[in-house]
Amino acid sequence: MRYTLLLHYPEMTADDLGQDALDEGMRAFDLYAKELDAAGVLASAEVLQPSMLTTTVSRANGELIVQDGPFSSTREQLGGTFVIDVDDLDTAIAWAQKAPSIAWGVVEIRPTATRFVDHAWVGSPSV
Numbered sequence: 001m002r003y004t005l006l007l008h009y010p011e012m013t014a015d016d017l018g019q020d021a022l023d024e025g026m027r028a029f030d031l032y033a034k035e036l037d038a039a040g041v042l043a044s045a046e047v048l049q050p051s052m053l054t055t056t057v058s059r060a061n062g063e064l065i066v067q068d069g070p071f072s073s074t075r076e077q078l079g080g081t082f083v084i085d086v087d088d089l090d091t092a093i094a095w096a097q098k099a100p101s102i103a104w105g106v107v108e109i110r111p112t113a114t115r116f117v118d119h120a121w122v123g124s125p126s127v
Contacts, residue, residue, distance in 0.1 A: 002043060002112035003092040005082040009105025011050055028100035029080075036084060036095065043083040051077040076105055083112075 014022050029047070036042035051069065058065045079101065086092050089109070096107040114123040 001088065001092075002083060002085045002115065003089075004110050004112065005084065005092070005096050005099060006078055006108040006110060007080045007082075007099060007101045007105065008076045008108060009079050009101045011077050011079070013050075025100065032098060032100055033082070035098070036082065041084045041086050041091075041095065043085050045080070045082045047080040048078060079105075 017025070033042065033045050036045075054069055056067050056069065058067075082095075082099070084092060084095055086095065089111075092109050096102070096109050099107050101107065112123065114121050116122075
């Protein structure tokens with residue numbers, strides 16, 4: 001079963017963090033990704049640019065609305081994702097608790113319903 005681990009945490013700039021903390025965070029995520037990969041469960045991983053670079057697109061009352069910035073103005077933002085392929089939710093939880101960002105934010109675990117692979121949709125929605 002595929003799960004996406006969505007990493008939510010307070011955004012900080014490199015200046016806010018300081019070089020030592022930034023380097024340590026990068027090392028921790030590198031080790032985490034390599035551990036997932038070595039276990040054969042990592043499908044993909046993405047580190048996202050800061051939310052201030054987000055563009056949000058919506059359609060309200062038939063009108064296209066394009067706005068700069070994230071939809072919500074919360075302290076925590078989505079900072080990255082890991083897509084893993086494991087046997088069950090318990091295994092996904094075990095991997096999520098190892099994510100370095102769990103020390104300062106939350107990891108949302110969301111099962112995959114469908115995915116687009118080799119020019120076709122695979123799977124079926126669960127809802």
